[in-house]
Amino acid sequence: MARVLINFAHPALEKSRVHQQLLAAIKGVKGITFNDLYEWYPDLDIDVAREQQLLERHDIILLQHPFYWYSAPAIIKQWMDLVLEHGWAYGHTGKALQGKYLSNIISAGSAESGYHPEGKHQYPVREFLLPFSQTAALCNMQYLAPYVIYGVHRMDIEDVRGAAQHYRNLLEQLRDDKITPEALTRLTYMNEALQLPSQTR
Secondary structure: OOOEEEEEOOOOHHHOHHHHHHHHHHOOOOOEEEEEHHHHOOOOOOOHHHHHHHHHOOOEEEEEEEOEOOEOOHHHHHHHHHHOOEOOOEOOOOOOOOOOEEEEEEEOOOOHHHOOOOOOOOOOHHHHOHHHHHHHHHOOOEEOOOEEEOOHHHOOHHHHHHHHHHHHHHHHHHHOOOOOHHHHHOOOOHHHHHHOOHHHO
16 A cells, blocks of 8 residues: 655635545545645744655655646745755755655646647646656656646536545555556656556556
8 A cells, every 4th residue: 555645735725616625535535644734834934854754654745736826836845945855855865755756736727728839828737847857856756647637717516526536536546556656657647547447557
């Protein structure tokens, strides 16, 4: 069983229909550790030792957040700046995260069609997430395909609940090794994982 850590960051959760439903769907799921960064650190004063211990105890680290200005909310950057220390996460002696997996779980306001060369945002979401995938590489980790929920501003409540259930199903299969992290490194987006034939997961 893979140990999954979700580092969650949303500075205005009370306004987010999507992330409220995602959190409700995964609440209490065994084998999933939920770490709400803004709840723990409202002043961005990160407890580095606590966060490093959490990373050491888990195999898969997922950064769940809205897609703010083509990136993540500020606390994610603060967390990376402080927790991923030289000599611990990277560098000649920095091997604490070697062999682990990192990815992003994000919600985006625009439809998927907006993230194409001819679309409003001109580039695929994966290209905006290059700093995260390169951070994984620097820290001797593998970057998994991100999970992206597009067009959240136009989703009705049933669509939101469906997306939340899909997310829970995927996490459970990832936790139970029914979907392997290796399979997710070969996909463009994690959303596609449940469509894979079982023998290739």
